[in-house]
Amino acid sequence: METFDLSRYRNIVFFTGAGMSAESGVPTYRGKGGIWGSYSIEEYACQQAFDRNPEKVLGFHEKRRRSVLDCEPHEGHRVIARMPDARVVTQNIDGMHQRAGSQEVIELHGSLWRLRCDNCGHNKEDLGRSYEARRCACGSWLRPDIIWFGDMLDPLVMSRAAEAIGNCDLFISIGTSGTVWPAAGFPDLARKSGACCIEINPEPSGATRYDRVVEGAAGEVLPKLFGSC
Numbered sequence: 053m054e055t056f057d058l059s060r061y062r063n064i065v066f067f068t069g070a071g072m073s074a075e076s077g078v079p080t081y082r083g084k085g086g087i088w089g090s091y092s093i094e095e096y097a098c099q100q101a102f103d104r105n106p107e108k109v110l111g112f113h114e115k116r117r118r119s120v121l122d123c124e125p126h127e128g129h130r131v132i133a134r135m136p137d138a139r140v141v142t143q144n145i146d147g148m149h150q151r152a153g154s155q156e157v158i159e160l161h162g163s164l165w166r167l168r169c170d171n172c173g174h175n176k177e178d179l180g181r182s183y184e185a186r187r188c189a190c191g192s193w194l195r196p197d198i199i200w201f202g203d204m205l206d207p208l209v210m211s212r213a214a215e216a217i218g219n220c221d222l223f224i225s226i227g228t229s230g231t232v233w234p235a236a237g238f239p240d241l242a243r244k245s246g247a248c249c250i251e252i253n254p255e256p257s258g259a260t261r262y263d264r265v266v267e268g269a270a271g272e273v274l275p276k277l278f279g280s281c
């Protein structure tokens with residue numbers, strides 16, 4: 053596979069989904085070994101579950117944090133991180149891009165590594181295997197700052213993502229099935245903005261809107277395409 057010539061591009065966006073973390077071993081949501089096979093969304097991943105039993109929901113998210121901390125970013129994450137001007141828009145909440153060194157990551161679905169208080173608005177980073185505190189200084193429970201089922205996406209985060217994608221001239225989609233909206237509309241936005249669009253996926257989405265589709269795993273393809281950039 054030939055190295056991709058990046059010299060013509062000024063604004064590069066990597067758009068990533070669950071497949072980006074697959075080779076790191078981060079458990080998937082659905083499918084074989086997916087966490088929703090053993091844990092129900094209604095009990096662990098919606099606001100109502102948190103309101104009913106915050107300790108149970110926090111305990112589950114601590115478990116997820118530990119399983120992610122037992123995984124490491126792979127060479128594909130590092131190749132992206134070595135391109136300091138490239139922006140990352142991700143659907144993942146696992147923080148793998150940041151652990152690999154990416155500075156500018158727009159997290160559409162929030163992060164496992166932030167907690168927020170919906171009572172006083174406090175929002176804090178918390179990176180350990182266990183939460184430093186489960187309650188805010190104001191006394192309310194701290195809630196994982198991620199988009200749960202039934203939550204609205206943060207309009208500010210969405211507009212930052214749309215701005216980055218609307219202004220990019222190279223858009224590289226990696227490891228996303230393109231089925232979860234509204235993120236699924238981003239490849240079309242990039243195309244309409246005139247960007248060159250590339251998809252990297254061992255099972256490509258089948259959409260015809262890409263200029264180039266590379267059938268393969270992120271950890272193998274990214275170093276080959278962009279490794280020497």
Ligand code: NAD
Pocket residue numbers: 068069070071072073074075078079080081082142143144145146161226227228229230231232252253254255256257268269270271
């Ligand atoms: P998805 O599960 O719908 O699709 C995953 C895609 O990754 C598939 O198209 C698959 O063919 C591809 N893939 C599998 N292995 C790959 C590899 N090694 N390299 C490249 N691609 C590979 O995931 P989605 O489109 O991201 O949507 C599901 C939702 O669940 C999203 O919100 C997603 O981010 C979220 N989620 C997040 C995490 C995480 O934070 N790590 C994990 C699971 C799901």
Ligand code: ZN
Pocket residue numbers: 169170171172173174188189190191192
């Ligand atoms: Zn508070």
